[in-house]
Amino acid sequence: MNTAEHQPREFPGAIYQEYFPLMKKTIWARKVDINLDVDIIHTWMNRPHVEEFWHMAWSKERIADYLEKAQAKEGFDCYITFVEDEPMAYFEMYHPHSDPVGATYDVQEGDLGLHVLIGEEKYQRRYIIRLSALMMRLVFNYHPETQRIIGEPDVNNTQIQGVMKFVGFRFMNNVTLPDKIGALHCLRREDFEQAHGPVKAA
Template sequence: MKPVSHLDSYRKHATAGAPPIPVLTDPWEARVARSDGYDLHLVHRWNQAPHVAAFSRRAWSLPRWEERLRTHLEGDDVRPLLISWHGRPVIYAEVCRAARDAVAECYRARPHDLGLHLAVGELAMTDRGLVRSLLPRLTDALFEADPHCTRIVLEPDVRNKRAIRSFEAGGFMAADEIMLPNKLALLMVCLR
């Protein structure tokens, strides 16, 4: 008989609460993105940018983004965040419960696993090492905020080599190629 790890011993019906909001240290700050005003327009504009839209496939209309953000804010599955560096918003992030996301169809998700979606909004802010610098702080903050979480996953488009290199440099390991509804992705994992 195969030994059972304590990490795999969660009951299938076990659930976890809403994903935590990470508390970051200077020069980083994370806050929940609002579904109106400045936040909505910023998230919409960033997702229209060619360097983001090419891989995220979320170049949606403003009303669709408003609905998405509002749905996330009213639910317990996803926390939309704006992450600032030295007081300037630079990254849109979504922290989700991976077991309640499409990625759960592609690996044995545990109830407390967290998933991340990240996008550097401004092209001028790419290739500056922001994601490499942020990820260790972000994953540490998420693990601290949810002591039951043992792994965090990302699923970048396999063609997005820039993001994959940044995620690896930030502490994530490639696990497997997976097929998601809108892309062929690389499942990447950061363990506690």
């Protein structure tokens, strides 16, 4: 949402960008470029607030290998989000039918799975609800066919579950996954639009 006094730049490779009035800055995202992004993703994965739930406090080489294999999967994509020129978050979009979570619930046409980490704690502490809503808008814009976003955070991650509730996610049930017990949630496009306004396809 751009204001008259803010003239947004064009960010190379951006899949979506939106002006964030609270910060008076543009939030945008692009696909991960391993050569450019492995250092910051490695740093985030090794931070305590991320490692507690992602369990990927690995070497840089192992993180690069993970990203390469993840991007090679059908229906799986990795992205990095920025506040202007500052990297802020990492997220993954995936099709539930090709992921272990797909065996835990009745996958519907138009479902899209999402994993999100906010690497910079200053944004997690101060803006997490607004930023999370913005990222959901990003997903619905980038994938106009998506009718539900599926998330399955660790059951012990009560903070993110609270954020999800504010954004509009509905709790479905707890599910057993290979690396955790997940709290399965879904965000319906119609619920998001009712709470946050219309989403227009990019």
